[in-house]
Amino acid sequence: ELKVEQNPLFLSMQEGKNYTIYCNYSTTSDRLYWYRQDPGKSLESLFVLLSNGAVKQEGRLMASLDTKARLSTLHITAAVHDLSATYFCAAHNTGNQFYFGTGTSLTVIP
Amino acid sequence: EAGVTQFPSHSVIEKGQTVTLRCDPISGHDNLYWYRRVMGKEIKFLLHFVKESKQDESGMPNNRFLAERTGGTYSTLKVQPAELEDSGVYFCASSRDWGPLHFGNGTRLTVT
16 A cells, blocks of 8 residues: 655745645655645645656646655745645555545745 | 535534435546545545445445445445544545546544
């Protein structure tokens, strides 16, 4: 079974600052997803990363994948309050199963 | 397209009682998944349907949990009898083929 570790669990950052969330997974995965969840809402898909070296960017968020290190990162640039949410990574295997991390609860403070 | 809907959004029951959660996936999505998140922990896989068949139920905690998917459409997850440790948020998600998961808003279950 794939194990996914995400850190940090909690992140409080000031507006305008940069930070990175890390996602490690234990065995081979054919794709890596990042999701965002606002309180009381469903998880929304942000990115899917399919291959080694893949990089996706949307606004102030950029995700990357290193399959050799089994590591994905979600980088936040110049944080704004609207980015406050919980972010999950999920590794997908060839059995069409998704394994999630613990989530990173991000709070952006003025 | 209508999203994944779950009912109820909240349920508070006493230990020993029965609760049934329902999930309506996006129309045309053959894959349906149930997950559970206990406060502060990972979103843990429970089971996966492909159409009406259970593809993988390795994450089901014990035989107090029973999932069905009638005719390959909506799914129910019954907990009988409920225990305190069953409390958490139960998520349903669906997908088409090998696409990304589309989640419902979840059912928050509290067992007292």
